[in-house]
Amino acid sequence: NSKRRSSMASLRRVIASSFSAWRAYDPKPLDIDLTLIRSADSLKSDPSTDPTLGWEKLVRSLQLKTIPGGHLEVFRAGSMDLARAIEEMVDRP
Secondary structure, three states: OHHHHHHHHHHHHHHHHHHHHHHHOOOOOEEEEEEEEEEHHHHHHOOOOOOOOOHHHOEEEEEEEEEOOOOOHHHOOOOOHHHHHHHHHHHOO
């Protein structure tokens, strides 16, 4: 039981540190073109959310590429949609 309490205390410290870093983060604009790859399910989950997640304000230009599935599904074995999207970007002139 004391091991579990210690693990929970460690987890709380990690979460608190993550929130602290998030609050202090102040991204600076970059003079770059960006392609943002998002899963279709994440875009459907909250239509009121900015689909660019705020990146559009930080870069010269942004292309939004949508791939099928959910956020975690695109990383599962056998899912090639993310690989294809990256390949298209790399092969683009």
